[in-house]
Amino acid sequence: MEFIRELNESRLYKRLGQVDGLSVHDIAERLFEHLLALQILVHEDPAYAKALASQILKQQQFNGFRTSQSDLYNLINLVINQDQYSHLMTTDAGIGIPELRLRRNLYDIKNGRYNNNDYSALMYLMQQRFDKLPSSLFGIRRLASDYKNMSPSNRDNLIKRLRLHMRERGIQSDLFQKLLSINP
DSSP states (O other), rough: OHHHHHHHSOOOOOSSGGGTTOOOHHHHHHHHHHHHHHHHHHOHHOOOOHHHHHHHHHTTOOOOOOTTSHHHHHHHHHTTTTTGGGTSSSSOOOOOOOHHHHHHHHHHHHHHHHOHHHHHHHHHHHHHHHHTHHHHHHHHHHHHHGGGOOHHHHHHHHHHHHHHHHHHHHOOOOHHHHHHHHOO
């Protein structure tokens, strides 16, 4: 119940109209940040990561913006179905998500079988497909892929870097709020 309350209190996009004027590149950058946050949360708060993956997979067809879903779900939906939202945002056919691999990773998180190598490969594929990502996210992605082996101070620095990046435009995000509560 606490998880649902948290989702309702802090949201990046509470209404579809909030994406008006954005480009799919803006949305893809937010999605990439959120997936990096999920990768960290698998290690720091596995119960939260499992609950989030479970909620996303309840509507795994990603067939519409849902105010009842997490920011991560809605970001995935906006990128996958960008043509459906072309009246609100600028689209780019070159931007896409490896959907099956993403679903597999979400299922693995949901079932407690997180595979860091597979998730890191997913993030690398997305980095290649999201061609306008800032280079600062590349370094965060590389470090997040080795999160388990990092010292507590390096983990703390990584979380701070990701929070700083997300703070630019995503301060109301549910995952940003969750990252604020982590002290490795």
